[in-house]
Amino acid sequence: MSRRKLPADGVMPVSVRKLRCAVYTRKSTDEGLDKEFNTLDAQRDACEAYIASQHAEGWLLLRDRYDDGGFSGGTLERPALRRLLADIEQGRVDVIVVYNIDRLSRSLMDFAKLVEAMEAHGVTFVSVTQSFNTTTSMGRLTLNILLSFAQFEREVIGERIRDKFAASRARGMWMGGKVPLGYDVRDRKLVVNEVEAVRVRRVFELFVETGSGVETVRRLQAEGVTSKSGRALDKGGVYKILNCGPTLARSRIMGRSSLASTRRLCRGPCGTRPIPSCRSAQEPELPRTGSTRRRC
Numbered sequence: 001m002s003r004r005k006l007p008a009d010g011v012m013p014v015s016v017r018k019l020r021c022a023v024y025t026r027k028s029t030d031e032g033l034d035k036e037f038n039t040l041d042a043q044r045d046a047c048e049a050y051i052a053s054q055h056a057e058g059w060l061l062l063r064d065r066y067d068d069g070g071f072s073g074g075t076l077e078r079p080a081l082r083r084l085l086a087d088i089e090q091g092r093v094d095v096i097v098v099y100n101i102d103r104l105s106r107s108l109m110d111f112a113k114l115v116e117a118m119e120a121h122g123v124t125f126v127s128v129t130q131s132f133n134t135t136t137s138m139g140r141l142t143l144n145i146l147l148s149f150a151q152f153e154r155e156v157i158g159e160r161i162r163d164k165f166a167a168s169r170a171r172g173m174w175m176g177g178k179v180p181l182g183y184d185v186r187d188r189k190l191v192v193n194e195v196e197a198v199r200v201r202r203v204f205e206l207f208v209e210t211g212s213g214v215e216t217v218r219r220l221q222a223e224g225v226t227s228k229s230g231r232a233l234d235k236g237g238v239y240k241i242l243n244c245g246p247t248l249a250r251s252r253i254m255g256r257s258s259l260a261s262t263r264r265l266c267r268g269p270c271g272t273r274p275i276p277s278c279r280s281a282q283e284p285e286l287p288r289t290g291s292t293r294r295r296c
Helices: 039-053 079-089 108-120 137-170 194-210 213-223 235-243
Strands: 019-027 059-061 066-069 095-098 124-127 183-186 189-192 250-253 256-259
Touching (some): 019 039, 019 079, 039 059, 039 066, 039 095, 066 079, 108 137, 194 235, 213 235
Parallel strands (some): 019 059, 019 066
Antiparallel strands (some): 250 256
C-alpha cells in the first residue's frame, strides 16, 4: 500500500478522501472486563495505532466505541454490533477495523451476511493481525479458510464444554442454576433438604390422590405449602416439581436421561414406600397432567 507524505503543517491534501474508521472489539466472556485495562482495551489500542499509521491515506478514527464484552462470536445478536450495523446503514462508517477477523464473527454464514451488508453500503473491513485483499479471488479464498477455522474452533470449544458438563453431571456434580425445592448444594453436589423434602412429598401425595394439578395447587395453598423462596406454590411451580428435575430422579443432558442418586426424596409419607410415580427401578413414568407432558 502506497504511503503519501503529509505536508509540514500536518493537513491532508484535498485530493485524499477521508475514510471514517470504526473500531469493533469483542470478548466471548465477561471475565476480567472489570479490570482497568482489559482485552477490549488492548484490541482497541492496536486498532487505533493501525488507523493512525494510515492517516496519510485519509483514515480518521471515529470516537464511538463498539465493544461487545461477554458475547459469543457465533451469533449476530450483539448490542454493539447491531449499533455498528445501524450506523453503517446510515452512512456514518466507511471502514471497520478489527484486531482479528474472528472478533467480528466465528460463523461462516453470519460473516457472509455481514459482508453482504457492508458491500451494499460501500463499507470495507480490515483485520490488524491478518493481511488479505478481498478484491481478489485468492484473497476471498484466504478469508473463507480463516473463517472456517474460526467456526471449527468455536464448535470444538462448545463440544468440550458440553462433554465436561455431561461427565460432571454423571458424577453427581451440580453444574449451576436454580436449586430445586427439596435440595441444597454442598460441595457442588445436591443433598436432600429434609425440611423441604416434606413439602415435595406432599405435592406428589396430593397429585396421586386428586389426579388434578389445579386441585393439588388449591389444597397446597390451603395448607400453606410454600416454594423455596417462601412464596405460595402456584400451578407452574407444582407442574415443574411433577415433571422435571432431580425431584423425579431424572437428569437430562445431550438428549439422554439417567437416574440420580437421591431417589429417597420421592418416597411416600413414611419415608420408605415409593409413590407410584417412582415405583420402577428404571426411569419413572411421570404422572400425566393432560394430553401432553410438560418438558424442562
